[in-house]
Amino acid sequence: KAGVTQTPRYLIKTRGQQVTLSCSPISGHRSVSWYQQTPGQGLQFLFEYFSETQRNKGNFPGRFSGRQFSNSRSEMNVSTLELGDSALYLCASSPRDRGYSGNTIYFGEGSWLTVV
């Protein structure tokens, strides 16, 4: 069974640009979460999608957005990039249904974003 797939793996962007990251969850998983990881802040929750709806959102500015498609694939977008957005962006999928049951999340390999 294929794992969580994220693309692109590495990218470099310039301040002010925008970026879109893609995530394909494990087959059969309907929940997709996004996390940002930096050395200083650790792993921080961005948002979670289930059945094309955003269910949870972390404390990030509106420049960070996402969406989920009918096939559960998800994208996140960061507009007007800032130097501080340089981070590892991790997508995680879970079989979690509408009732939260503490299902385990499984991470993709991440997208390394550098903003210069």
Next chain:
Amino acid sequence: QKEVEQNSGPLSVPEGAIASLNCTYSDRVSQSFFWYRQYSGKSPELIMSIYSNGDKEDGRFTAQLNKASQYVSLLIRDSQPSDSATYLCAVNARIQGAQKLVFGQGTRLTINP
């Protein structure tokens, strides 16, 4: 107080010894607890999940949960150099009315040959 707290380390343990990693959490109603291992430059991978008080063993790994004291720990027996990594504790918590999986800052573990 942070929702999930871990000692950032580094924690240095000789090969063959027991490594003990600890985590405390603030949400008393948390029900699900996870340990992830993250090698440098890699993404986190799940090691253990635990939902009930007590111990759960899987090979060289033992997770311990004490809900009354709000702590969860991970023991690694017969530590190997390949166990050197950052270990992340994750707890499900209700924050601002929504269930979220919250991670600690991680404990960096080094196993010395």
